[in-house]
Amino acid sequence: MTILDQHPELRERLHELYVHLHQHPELSMQEHETAALIEERMTGLGYEVFRCGGTGVVATLVNGEGPVIGFRADTDGLPLQENTGLPYASTARGTLPDGTDVPVMHACGHDTHITAAVGAATLLAQDRDAWAGTVVFLFQPGEETAAGAEAMVADGLWERAPHPEVIYGQHVWPGLAGTVEMTRGPAMSYSDAWRVTVHGRGGHGSQPENTIDPVVLAAHMIVRIQSLLSREVAAQKAAVITIATIHAGLKENIIPPVAEFTINMRNLDADVRQHLLAGLRRVIQAEAMASDAPEPQIEELYTFPLLVNDEAETGRVVDLLRGVLGEDQVIERPAVMGSEDFGTLPDAIGVPGVYWFFGGMSSEVVESDEPVPTNHSPFFGPVMEPTLSTGTTAAYEVLMSRLRVQ
Template identity: 55%
Template structure:
């Protein structure tokens, strides 16, 4: 990194303070009101032009003369998890789900490191304007965990309010060693489709099954049969995951209920496989209902995530830039992940390429760090933030550096 773009001692202190502030104050997806206000206050302090977008999203525009335009995204939402890390800065925050349920909230996926790191990168670029030229758009995006945030920002006119970037960059903390980077060319993360399925039956006494249409037995057959999609209908070289994450039916052991509800999560890497799997899911659900003499089930889409596709040319360039910063031996080319991200929707909306990478957040001496979405998930924040800031600045400077 250019010497003028190394964080100062004061900037590092502020970076750590920002992280600790955010870690203790997580907010649920699309409810990041205080987080957004905090981001706005920091951008105002830096003199960066900014505006709200997509409800609780914030966009900062850092202009420094004529030159390339590049966007950098950091997501800001927390998760409904009770933090169990035992650190003195652990979250005790609570939030309310859309259905009114009161829940604990933690930054169980490290979005606090993303926001703090992006703010620090912005602070460094503001100070180091002699080293770069162009425009950097900082996108602080809400609602990544529900796939609502990127779409909300696009729908709210994000790309009508800022110069169009030539590329959109983003990063995510992951529990491998700090100081290391993982990048996947092309299909980096999967598409995701979440469905709610309502089965209808006929209620009867548990001792009189002949008078019933049992939605529990119907659901069990459906869920078992759905697993044959990946094992018997897809080419073994095509990746897909079909998961039933919840099943709810009945109130008492001696009553066959009149309905059952279960939810599905489906992950695929290509549109062709996605269409095939979704068609098979619908076919099996409806066919098993017919086989049971039950009414047609109701299938409701809960949410969908787009594919995250890393442009090969830009990915190769960023691997080089990150390798110069960290050392080539600390940059790993990784296979696609079946996890999902709505990051790709930002660039897709205007037809520009994007590159997304993972940065290490775990203590290199920890043999089994907790994974994302665990109540024990806790980056070694000093090393994680140092990695995040260095990677962000190196990626941005590849495009706007002089």
């Protein structure tokens, strides 16, 4: 049983909201229509609403004396062509900051996050006699680019909104719908992304002796970078380095003057992170020197902070949700190497944060022999139920556990 079993009309309205959001995703920091829709819904429920961080929305409901509790939901989509085959699949398009026209999809399920938050906010607004205090909903833009939480804080979020004593958040993922999974302590990794521009000296492919080949040089860098993990990080320490893009040249017999590749590095330990960041620079610069090439350019694209769940509060939430959803439906799990900027919000005011995952896949999908579509896949399409009911119930019950009138 979920809270929405007692509110079938609300569940139907949330389904309609979810379908609309799924069909109308917007890119990071461009969530203009999404923000306007959230403002309309939350204002209609009686919340005080203001914009923050560009396309972020803060919605506050004061209901007498009591604790102040925060809840965050992210709102942005991804530049992907949806291939789920759903009848409400997205056909939306958007424009990247460099001007590229791209398809847009809610491939990370942020539409479920918005819907569940609106559902919990609706239940709180409808039953004010059952609780007392203040609830602050943070509809955050730009999670995918690690820009949104920082933008909200920089825009005076915590000078303009009440300070919660704890902030909660959640994320759909390819687990079994109806389940919740969470981690005590470090839960999601640091993530650092760089763009490296390797400079050489171009020329004819028949005369490599007159060139400095940036393709060969970049290849040496990429191979050597992986040895940072295998030879400089203890086996007990988790770390991942991915080189997912490399671009150079226009023709097979012209050695280009420049090559470019990107790096994504993830780990769960601050000391390991600093060692690897220094090691990346050392390898890149040393390989350039070994080839007598100019110094490469390193552009830091973004950084996601380490997400650390407050251990005591996480334990309380685990026990609470097991009582609500069922003992077997709430699972404690190790940290994941995915990254989130959620932690920026509680960290900015020094309060605990707790973040969990809720499943979005049917038992048929999870138990099949085929790979389960993951977040950021063009095939990622959470089943509507019990996904939305579970996300709404988890958000509502955790908030009510701090606000409920005894």
